[in-house]
Amino acid sequence: MEQRTWPVQRDGAHFSALPLVNISGSKDDDDDDDPNRRQQRRRSRHHHHHQQQQPPPQVLRTRNSHCAKLPTIHSASSHRIRFSSRWFSSFSSTQSMAEGHDFSQLPFDVLTKIAASFTLPNLRSASLVCRSWRDALRPLRESMLFLRWGKRFKHGHAGVRPNLQKALDSFLKGAARGSTLAMVDAGLLYWEMGHKDKGIALYQRAAALGDPAAQCNLGISYLQAEPADPKEAVKWLYEASVAGHIRAQYQLALCLHQGRGVECNLLEAAKWYLRAAEGGYVRAMYNTSLCYSFGEGLARNHRQARKWMKRAADRGHSKAQLEHGLGLFSEGEMLKALVYLELAIRAGETSAEHVKNVVLQQLSASSRDRAMSLADNWRALPSR
């Protein structure tokens, strides 16, 4: 990330002595889940905004007298002299900030909602925008720390012994500070530990904040619940799919394909399989290939079918390896066919044995050795 530490100022108006941004530290308590406290904080914050506006002389339209958020240039210039140690460059006499629309003045809880599903790099950048954002996003940065510890405890990284209870505690602490990433991981752990309703509750919280992974997991939970609620599942899978979540797209396609929770629709299903495949989801690649192959939902296209089957095979899909091997065999590419058939067999597709033997008979000893060596050294391409 290319960053200048000394961004050039467009005007010199904004200095620390001006009481512009300091919203009282309302995030030091952990009672994020207490709605009454939150309401009080919100009210007091709005009140605080009003107080800030009064001191500097206002040269504003009366329409905005209650809603404007910033003092004008006039008050800023009188402070300039104090800041010889501060950095600033020449400034124009016009205000570069729109009146009353200062995004640095957004209330903390609004900023927390905006950044709730941010990954760490985005959270980092947002925290470096201005002081107010830095302060508002502190709880979310703390969430990230708890998230990291949670993952360590869950998987036993970095010399830490796996401990599911501690992992859960960490994830829950992260969730309490507002990060949907922590909520999803906490929900997943609850689900894996058998507390499915607690898992779903967390997914719901995160899904409501717009996190696509949470929406996907929530949808899948509804599909797997007893009794299942496929209509609700499809609703959430659709949300996540529209947001670009490839696993959700695949699951949605399955529902459309099977007519589960939604009217059966092969065209829509194929469309979503293709989207997920293009996004890198291996199972979707395999299904996309089949759609092209059978002309189901997509116009029959042998070339596309082969392309997607190969892609799935190269990423480790065992059935795709079998199919691709058979395809190569039918084209007379014996050596390549043998490699894929061998990979398929090693992955458990025993039905490939018969064809493999046919191929073996058609190859020289050195070719057979070469094929086995290729299979031995094969590594799946990365997938998502």
Add this chain to the structure above:
Amino acid sequence: MASPKVIVLRTCDGETFEVDESVVYVSETIKNMIEDGCGDGVIPLPNVSSKIFPKVIEYCKKHVSDFESLKKTSNGDEKEKDKDDDSSKKGKEAVPDVEEDAEEKARVEELKEWETTYMDIDQQVLFDLLQAANYLNIKGLLLMAAEKAASMIRGKTPEQIRETFNIKNDFTPEEYEEVRRENAWAFE
């Protein structure tokens, strides 16, 4: 509740608006004020301007039916659930009514399109919308606006974000460095 009641609201710049009660009920804040007995007089909205209020009301009008249809279907769904519990087969699902589904799907798609158009706004309107939705406690609107703001932040450097939103960098060099170092562990 016999005839539809009209509520009078006054924005911070002195303008008054008359809106159906069912529409303003979408705002939890206004709903609470009405339930506390303020519905007969003029309800003041000191944190909402007359510029943004119509935009907010547009959202509320679109989503009034959400609340009403929710009340309707909840009874139906409960009946379906009983049916599933009675069945002994694992994972038995109620067969969806095909016509209802097609209608529902069309409605969802139409709503998505409406939302895309509605959120095609500049950042000044976005700011006002965030503030208004927060103050008026309209969850769905706040979420939509928050997601729009989030999409304008993701993937950008701090300087790019400042440019997008016209924010001044008020960090001292030392403070900036402190925050930068705070998260450096993530990249080790």
